[in-house]
Amino acid sequence: SQQGEEDPQALSIQEGENATMNCSYKTSINNLQWYRQNSGRGLVHLILIRSNEREKHSGRLRVTLDTSKKSSSLLITASRAADTASYFCATDGGYSGGGADGLTFGKGTHLIIQP
Amino acid sequence: EPEVTQTPSHQVTQMGQEVILRCVPISNHLYFYWYRQILGQKVEFLVSFYNNEISEKSEIFDDQFSVERPDGSNFTLKIRSTKLEDSAMYFCASSVYGPNEQYFGPGTRLTVT
Known part of the structure; x- marks a missing residue:
């Protein structure tokens, strides 16, 4: 099955700096999504980018997708302490390819924003 | 803003017991899912x-697991005989x-346990 793998595994930056996380996957996808998870909590959907899109913005988030390289990046601009969390990419299309595809998650990037 | 709710938040059970985990999906949604995350590992x-x-279903979802939508709002996951x-x-x-x-x-x- 396909896998989303994020790098770096951990990232520590100063508040106000930009944070960039990368994700790679192995097989063809319909969509790629990014989620945030605060420690011990649920997953919060951040943004979805479709396989025919190359870039998408939402507030301070910018996501790119390069299907030729099977990779995506998530950029958080002007980081805040509240952005401290784990960030996961998740891909679909890895199961039967039907309409209710389960998502395949990577191991995540743990982002720490130093105040 | 509508949200998915789950009960209970924490369930402790003994090995071999049956458990039912409950979920109320967002009301106009048509597709429902269960995932699990073992401590320190990926969401699966x-x-x-x-x-x-x-x-x-994934290879994890074996005969010990079942799902049901017993009414118009709930979506449940049953584990028949729990293991550690x-x-x-x-x-x-x-x-x-x-x-x-x-x-x-x-x-x-x-x-x-």
């Missing part, structure tokens, strides 16, 4: 459900349409 897909039947390795956080998710955004509940932490 278990099963998806659409039109009152299982749409897809079933200890994990279980997340329910729903989406309007399969390839769209999936919205996750806060999770049920299952501890099997």
Whole structure:
């Protein structure tokens, strides 16, 4: 099955700096999504980018997708302490390819924003 | 803003017991999912459900697991005879349409002793 793998595994930056996380996957996808998870909590959907899109913005988030390289990046601009969390990419299309595809998650990037 | 809810937030059970985890998906969503996350590991897909039947399932979702939508609002995951390795956080998710955004509940932490 396909896998989303994020790098770096951990990232520590100063508040106000930009944070960039990368994700790679192995097989063809319909969509790629990014989620945030605060420690011990649920997953919060951040943004979805479709396989025919190359870039998408939402507030301070910018996501790119390069299907030729099977990779995506998530950029958080002007980081805040509240952005401290784990960030996961998740891909679909890895199961039967039907309409209710389960998502395949990577191991995540743990982002720490130093105040 | 509508959200997925899950109960209980924490369930402790003895090995071999049956547990039912409950979820209320977002009301206009048609696709429902269960995932689990063993402590410190990836979130793993278990099963998806659409039109009152299982749409897809992973290799984790063996005969010990079952899902049901007993009424118009609830979506349940049953583990028939729990094992120690079933200890994990279980997340329910729903989406309007399969390839769209999936919205996750806060999770049920299952501890099997």
